[in-house]
Amino acid sequence: MDLRLYLVSGDVPLGSDLIDVLEQAALGGAATIQLRLKGASPAERVRRAAEAAERLAPIGTTFVVNDDIDAALAVEGAGLHVGPDDLHPAAAREALGPDRVIGWSLHDLAQLDDAEALAASDYLAVSPVWPTPTKPDTTAPWGLDGVRRLRDAVPPEVPLLAIGGIDATNAASVIDAGADGICVVSAICAAPDPYGAAIGLRRVVDAALDERSMR
Ligand SMILES: Cc1ncc(COP(=O)(O)OP(=O)(O)O)c(N)n1
Ligand SMILES: Cc1ncsc1CCOP(=O)(O)O
Numbered sequence: 522m523d524l525r526l527y528l529v530s531g532d533v534p535l536g537s538d539l540i541d542v543l544e545q546a547a548l549g550g551a552a553t554i555q556l557r558l559k560g561a562s563p564a565e566r567v568r569r570a571a572e573a574a575e576r577l578a579p580i581g582t583t584f585v586v587n588d589d590i591d592a593a594l595a596v597e598g599a600g601l602h603v604g605p606d607d608l609h610p611a612a613a614r615e616a617l618g619p620d621r622v623i624g625w626s627l628h629d630l631a632q633l634d635d636a637e638a639l640a641a642s643d644y645l646a647v648s649p650v651w652p653t654p655t656k657p658d659t660t661a662p663w664g665l666d667g668v669r670r671l672r673d674a675v676p677p678e679v680p681l682l683a684i685g686g687i688d689a690t691n692a693a694s695v696i697d698a699g700a701d702g703i704c705v706v707s708a709i710c711a712a713p714d715p716y717g718a719a720i721g722l723r724r725v726v727d728a729a730l731d732e733r734s735m736r
């Protein structure tokens with residue numbers, strides 16, 4: 522599981538096809554991709570998840586579904602991302618078994634007291650780092666100080682990701698603050714060239730991780 526550049530799906534420009542955008546991003550280096558379809562019906566989510574998983578499988582992308590355990594169960598090998606208002610990660614682990622990827626959003630420091638959730642999660646996501654028009658209904662932004670605080674509080678072996686307002690201009694600061702990877706929506710989905718955008722983001726993240734490892 523490579524979590525350095527994690528794409529969460531969002532709106533794509535008029536005339537673009539979402540699954541094409543995901544494929545281009547994967548080819549550009551987004552090694553983990555989440556399908557997040559908030560307005561879709563359950564049947565539409567399953568259909569799109571199956572389509573995305575089939576297109577991404579030859580590239581070796583780790584594929585994750587947002588919120589919807591039934592859609593994850595319907596697609597072989599799909600992981601699930603949940604937040605504190607969704608299905609509990611331990612219940613997701615029970616349903617999905619030991620091998621699928623499960624991620625959990627961190628909205629509140631008190632979530633770290635939930636040992637069962639931490640044990641069931643493969644990664645945690647600082648959510649959001651900055652306010653973002655992509656998701657107006659977030660809890661209070663953590664900022665870079667919040668990323669540092671969470672990195673200190675989360676066991677070092679647990680990957681800590683960051684999401685919310687991240688692009689190529691600020692990705693290095695998030696890695697410097699202790700994140701192991703970045704999650705983006707608009708920096709790739711809204712870009713005129715999603716392949717190039719993913720390449721650019723990966724370059725920044727890889728360089729920042731390299732620099733951090735030499736400190
Ligand atoms: C990688 C990643 N991190 C955070 C979120 C947000 O999850 P959540 O807080 O449950 O909000 P919704 O996405 O369900 O609106 C995410 N989806 N992915
Ligand atoms: C899904 C989600 N969860 C927290 S912020 C966010 C959206 C991030 O979008 P963007 O990368 O465009 O700021």
Ligand SMILES: [Mg+2]
Nearest residue numbers: 588603604607
């Ligand atoms: Mg959710």
